[in-house]
Amino acid sequence: MTTSPSPPSRLDRLREQSGHLIGTYGLLALTALLFLVFSLALPRTFPTHDNVSSILSTQSIPAILALGATLPIVTGKFDLSIGYGLGLAHVMVMQLVVNDGWPWPLACLAVILGGTVVGVLNGVIVEFGRIDSFIATLGTGSMLYAVTGWITGGARIVPSPQGLPTAFTDLYDSTFLGLPVPAFYVLALAVLLWLLLERLPLGRYLYVIGSNPRAAELVGIPTRRYSIYAFAGSGLIVGFAGVLLAAQQQIGNPSVGLDYLLPAFVGALLGSTAIKPGRPNAMGTLVAVAVLAVGLAGIGQLGAQFWVTPLFNGATLLLAVGLAGYSARRRLRTGATPAPESLSPTAPTGDSSPGNPP
Incomplete structure (x- = not known):
């Protein structure tokens, strides 16, 4: 005679709910805690409008690049070319505007389209060449x-000596509502990706491909095509980040892009442990970048040596990978993986996205 498992006790449910809240909002709470700690330690410099504006401005490009890295990660792949692509994109803007005399809007558009083409090529090589991403x-x-x-x-x-066109440099230097304009670019991009990944069938298919490519193929999702879409979106975002980097630096530095590669992946991977624990998501990436921005600004104002920044980024990357793996395993244990038949392209698209089974 078999006995049915006993229902979870109230204490078990409380533990599960508290674990869910910590996983979802833990990084957001950590951001607030770090800001409070550094404000108490540096009351004259840290909790000021100038410092907040500086953080929002300097971290806008790493945030945009982290959001770009998130798209391929959703499909279970990595795009390590984003740092190199950022360097090429901002150099191309400067080359076209300074040396070739192009109007800056046309140069920016060409670079963004070029970044998209590079993303498509990455996707084709990975999917049709069957080479690990x-x-x-x-x-x-x-x-x-x-x-x-x-x-x-x-x-x-x-x-x-006349410098770059003012309208071009204002893409980065101007303000809106008293805050740097690049911060609004980041916010708009995060909202756009949130809508794409959480509310549209395209995003749902990308999540299915990332969680179980074989199941995605069985239900008729064209995995190669959608994976190429993810790489193309990443390349487009990298091109846009390159335009902003050119407007920020106002000089073409062929080696500057590599400095952004590690922070971008730290933000994208750490973001998969927040808001939607266990899967990459735009809002989680935004929160993760905020944690990194506040932490780096705080230790910088405390007088940390130059080597502390790469040490912080490297340690955070290891922590992010570990936490992301734990969140994914915990998500599987709680039975949050949807049934393949519920994800068929012909099935209703109500709220049957991965992690939210009908």
Whole structure:
């Protein structure tokens, strides 16, 4: 005679609910806690409008790049070319505007479209070449770095004494409602990706591909096509970040993009442990970038040495990977994986996204 399992006790339910709340909002609470701690330690410099504006401005490009890295990660793949692509994109903007005399809007549009093309090529190589995304994008990234060196000759692109057009530099330098405009770019991009991933069938299919590619194929989802879409979206975002980097630095530096690669992946991977624990998501990435921004700003104002920043980023990356793996395993244990038949492209698209089975 078999006995049915006993229902969970009230204490078990309380533990489950508290674990869910910590997983969902833990990073957000940590951001507030870090801000409070540094404000108490540095009352004259940290909790000020100028400092907040500086954090929002300097961390806008890493945040945009982290959101770009999130898209391929949703499908279970990595795009390691984003740092190299960022370097090439901002150099190309400077090359077209300074050396070739292009109007800056046309140059920016060409670079963003070029970034999209690079993303498509990454996706084609990964999907049709059947090459692991880690290796494939590392190879294409090295080629992008070579193109950057070929264009610049290893030297910086410096504008004329008249400088760059004011309208172009205002893309980064201007303010809105008393805050830097780049912060609103980040917010708008995060909301756009949230809508794409959480509210549209395209996002649902991307999540299915990332969680179980074989099941996605069985229900008729064209996995190759949607994976290429994810890489293309990442490339487009990288191109946009390159435009902002050119407007920020106002000089073409062929090696600057690599500095953004690690922070971008730290933000994207750490973001998969927040808001929607166990899966990459735009709002989680935004919260993760906020944690990193406040932490780096605080330790910088406390007088930390230059090597503390890469140490912080590296340690946080290891922590992010560990927490992301734990969140994914916990999500599987709680039975949050949807049945494949509920994810068929012909099925109703109400609220049957991965993690929210009907």
